[in-house]
Amino acid sequence: MQRTSTECEVTSCRRCPVGVASGIVERGRCPFVPRRRGAGAVLHVAGDPVDRVWFIKSGEVLVTRSTDEERVEGTPWAIRRPGSFLGLEGLVRSDHLDSARALGEVTLCGASLDEVRAWLDARRTAAQVLLDAVLHSSVRERPFRGNVDGSAVRRLAAWLVERGSRDSGQPSRKVLAGLLGMRPETLSRALHALAADGVIAPGRRSIEIRDPSRLRSIARNGRHSGAPRVRVERP
Amino acid sequence: MQRTSTECEVTSCRRCPVGVASGIVERGRCPFVPRRRGAGAVLHVAGDPVDRVWFIKSGEVLVTRSTDEERVEGTPWAIRRPGSFLGLEGLVRSDHLDSARALGEVTLCGASLDEVRAWLDARRTAAQVLLDAVLHSSVRERPFRGNVDGSAVRRLAAWLVERGSRDSGQPSRKVLAGLLGMRPETLSRALHALAADGVIAPGRRSIEIRDPSRLRSIARNGRHSGAPRVRVERP
DNA sequence: CGTGTAATTGAGGATGATCAACCAAGGTGG
DNA sequence: CCACCTTGGTTGATCATCCTCAATTACACG
Numbered sequence: 240m241q242r243t244s245t246e247c248e249v250t251s252c253r254r255c256p257v258g259v260a261s262g263i264v265e266r267g268r269c270p271f272v273p274r275r276r277g278a279g280a281v282l283h284v285a286g287d288p289v290d291r292v293w294f295i296k297s298g299e300v301l302v303t304r305s306t307d308e309e310r311v312e313g314t315p316w317a318i319r320r321p322g323s324f325l326g327l328e329g330l331v332r333s334d335h336l337d338s339a340r341a342l343g344e345v346t347l348c349g350a351s352l353d354e355v356r357a358w359l360d361a362r363r364t365a366a367q368v369l370l371d372a373v374l375h376s377s378v379r380e381r382p383f384r385g386n387v388d389g390s391a392v393r394r395l396a397a398w399l400v401e402r403g404s405r406d407s408g409q410p411s412r413k414v415l416a417g418l419l420g421m422r423p424e425t426l427s428r429a430l431h432a433l434a435a436d437g438v439i440a441p442g443r444r445s446i447e448i449r450d451p452s453r454l455r456s457i458a459r460n461g462r463h464s465g466a467p468r469v470r471v472e473r474p
Numbered sequence: 475m476q477r478t479s480t481e482c483e484v485t486s487c488r489r490c491p492v493g494v495a496s497g498i499v500e501r502g503r504c505p506f507v508p509r510r511r512g513a514g515a516v517l518h519v520a521g522d523p524v525d526r527v528w529f530i531k532s533g534e535v536l537v538t539r540s541t542d543e544e545r546v547e548g549t550p551w552a553i554r555r556p557g558s559f560l561g562l563e564g565l566v567r568s569d570h571l572d573s574a575r576a577l578g579e580v581t582l583c584g585a586s587l588d589e590v591r592a593w594l595d596a597r598r599t600a601a602q603v604l605l606d607a608v609l610h611s612s613v614r615e616r617p618f619r620g621n622v623d624g625s626a627v628r629r630l631a632a633w634l635v636e637r638g639s640r641d642s643g644q645p646s647r648k649v650l651a652g653l654l655g656m657r658p659e660t661l662s663r664a665l666h667a668l669a670a671d672g673v674i675a676p677g678r679r680s681i682e683i684r685d686p687s688r689l690r691s692i693a694r695n696g697r698h699s700g701a702p703r704v705r706v707e708r709p
Numbered sequence: 710c711g712t713g714t715a716a717t718t719g720a721g722g723a724t725g726a727t728c729a730a731c732c733a734a735g736g737t738g739g
Numbered sequence: 740c741c742a743c744c745t746t747g748g749t750t751g752a753t754c755a756t757c758c759t760c761a762a763t764t765a766c767a768c769g
Contacts, residue, residue, distance in 0.1 A: 263619050304616070314623070331609045336616075361603060366601030367594060374566045381539070383572075388549070391725070412748060425725055427749055443734085443748080626757070647716060660757055662717055678716080678766075710769100724757085726753070732749070739742085 250297060250435045256322075256371070258347065260364045270358045271348035282325060282339040282347070285313065289329030291349045295321050298345030301414060313338060315417030317380040318410065324372050337386055342410065383420045391429045396458040399437040399439065400427070400446060409445050436463055485532060491557075491606070492529055492583065493598045505593045506583035517560060517574040517582070520548065524564030526584045530556045533580030536649060540570040548573060550652030552615040553645065559607050565590070577645065618655045626664045629654045631693040634674065634683060644680050668692070 243410045252258035261269035269457060271294050276282065282293060284298065299320055304325040313459060316337055321324065329338050350358070359365045383394045398419055410418070416426040430441045438454050440447040457463045487504060496504035506529050511517065517528060517535065527607035534555055538548040548608060551572055554560065563571050564587045585593070593602045618629045633654055644650070650659040666674045673689050675682040 275476065327609060328613055331606065331613055336613060341711060363598060364601075366599075366605050370601050370605040370608065371566065373612065374562060376610065377573060378563050378566055379752070389725095422748085423622050423725085428725090431749085561753090577722085625755095657758060658716075659718085659759085712769085713767090715764105715766075717762105719762085721762095722757105722759080724755105726755075727753085729752095730750085732747100734745100734747085736745080737743085739740105 243377070245299045250321075253295070256368045258291060260368045261358070262362070269348070270354040272350070273346055273348045276341045276345050276347060278341055280341040280345075282341065283335050285335050286339045287335050288333055289326050289335055289350045289352060291351055292327055292355045293325040294348040295319055295323055295325070296346040296348055297321050299342040300325065300345060301340050301342050303340070303417070304339050314420075315414050316411075317376075318342065318414075318418070319376065319380075322372060324369065326352075327369065327373060333335050337435075342414075349364060349446040388420075391419070391421050391425050392432050392463055394421070395426065395429045396433065396438075396454050396463075399446065400451075400455050400458045432463060433457070438463075475494065485556075490531070491603045495597055495603045497597070504583075505585040505589040508581055508583045510580060511580050512578045512622040513576055513578045514522070517568050517576065519573045520570050521659050522570050523568055524561050524570055524587060526586055527564060527590045528560040530554055530558055530560070531581040531583055532556050534577040535580060536575050536577050536645070538575070538652070543590070549655075550645075550649050552611075552651070553577065553649075554611065554615075558611045559604065559605060561587075561609075562604065562608060577649075599607040600630055618653070623655075626654070626656050626660050627667050628692060629656070630661065630664045631668065631673075631689050634681065635690050635693045636685075 252263050255263075257271055258269050261271075262268045263269055273294075273296060283289075285304065299318050301315055302317045302319055302325075304316040318341075325339050325347075326335065326416075359369070383397070388394055390399070398415075409415070412426055413423050416423040417428065421429070430439070430446070433439045433454075434441055436453070438448075438450045439450055439459065486496050490498075492506055493504050495505075496502045498504055506527075508531060508648065518524075520539065534553050536550055537552045537560075538555055539551040554574075560574050560582075594604070618632070623629055624632070633650075645653070646657050648662055653659040654661065656664070665674070665681070668674045668689075669676055671685075671688070673683070673685045675684055675694065
């Protein structure tokens with residue numbers, strides 16, 4: 240079983256798990272061929288038939304799930320990073336579950352569904368590579384659900400804690416709000432509340448964590464002092 | 475790649491994908507050994523180290539995710555059915571992501587993590603079986619998030635539509651409420667609202683669908699007439 | 710036939726969504 | 740270089756939804 244695929248391992252085909260499983264080192268051919276896509280490029284749309292499987296080499300991809308059909312752009316569901324696949328659901332169903340858009344410049348290696356199936360049959364460790372990637376992303380990618388998972392402030396704190404060390408560029412407010420299951424306005428207020436507590440210092444493009452321990456405590460039990468609502472007096 | 479594993483395929487080892495991949499038919503040995511568990515049995519608790527991987531042969535298992543640590547019982551996350559695995563996250567991390575409890579009488583086949591790893595190395599199609607199962611459950615298991623995915627009534631309607639044909643015994647109200655990201659009280663009111671519309675006829679242990687087309691329409695766009703709130707007059 | 714648990718109902722309040730206005734930061738073209 | 744526009748983000752006010760807590764009813768089970 241492969242270890243976690245981090246960005247650095249993936250950029251070179253000789254160190255990429257897919258390349259290794261394809262036997263690149265001993266002159267094997269990798270069915271996944273690289274391609275570049277610009278920021279904002281739409282990779283697939285929910286409901287479309289799956290024709291290609293993509294492997295993310297570099298960059299980030301936003302996966303959105305469209306709950307209602309009329310809206311083209313669903314709510315953000317997850318951010319996929321290098322080392323994970325897109326479109327593997329094609330192995331068990333015919334159409335895409337969700338839409339995907341490049342968040343920045345991305346490099347993807349693509350293969351047709353048939354090529355992937357052939358690869359799975361031919362290469363002994365191929366399935367292990369896919370299994371590894373799927374397990375990793377299903378472990379990472381546990382989206383927050385509404386209030387059941389705590390208040391807006393708490394979900395934000397939990398996200399900040401989890402993101403924590405990996406300093407990958409912050410997603411835009413709109414995207415982050417979607418990932419956290421809230422509206423941009425609510426996210427703005429939640430950021431404000433944490434900032435009022437001195438726990439974080441939100442900049443326009445990055446959020447600096449000032450008090451990690453308090454942040455963790457808020458993420459755990461949801462208590463925070465900052466900017467309580469005005470309480471209406473009652474007779 | 476395996477096809478969808480339905481209950482009937484799984485009960486006999488000769489038709490079970492795990493058994494087949496272990497070469498049961500040609501006298502191979504399957505590392506997964508069956509065990510029965512009674513209703514309510516706790517299979518594992520979030521945070522515990524993963525020591526065994528379980529394969530569900532029959533019955534249903536409730537997977538709960540504990541968001542806060544003090545609460546032993548987290549919010550219901552998904553219901554796993556025959557053909558899916560528990561504890562596969564052990565392949566990529568050391569401890570359980572979530573807790574699991576048998577919803578009724580269940581039969582599980584278990585193997586230690588080491589046995590699973592050895593099995594993956596020894597058996598050519600083992601990884602494909604696991605990959606298939608993981609993809610299936612990640613396709614099925616897309617929990618609803620709070621209001622972002624629509625109102626309580628809409629989420630309930632969507633769940634009823636999706637469950638639809640497969641008449642597996644209804645989960646208890648508390649469990650169902652958790653799966654839908656709402657409180658039991660809210661679920662009760664949502665059921666009442668749909669019943670007032672004549673769309674469903676909720677019994678204590680089962681929910682009869684009276685008007686499937688209207689139910690689908692509510693699931694799609696959230697409009698429903700039943701029991702509108704009293705609207706306060708404003709000057 | 711009591712008793713405990715699950716499900717329901719009701720009232721009130723907290724929270725987040727909505728809508729509209731506003732602000733700040735980049736472009737773009739004169 | 741500056742008016743202009745566009746886009747994304749913030750703020751404020753109001754409202755709908757859902758949560759909370761408590762009381763009550765229905766049901767299963769001894």
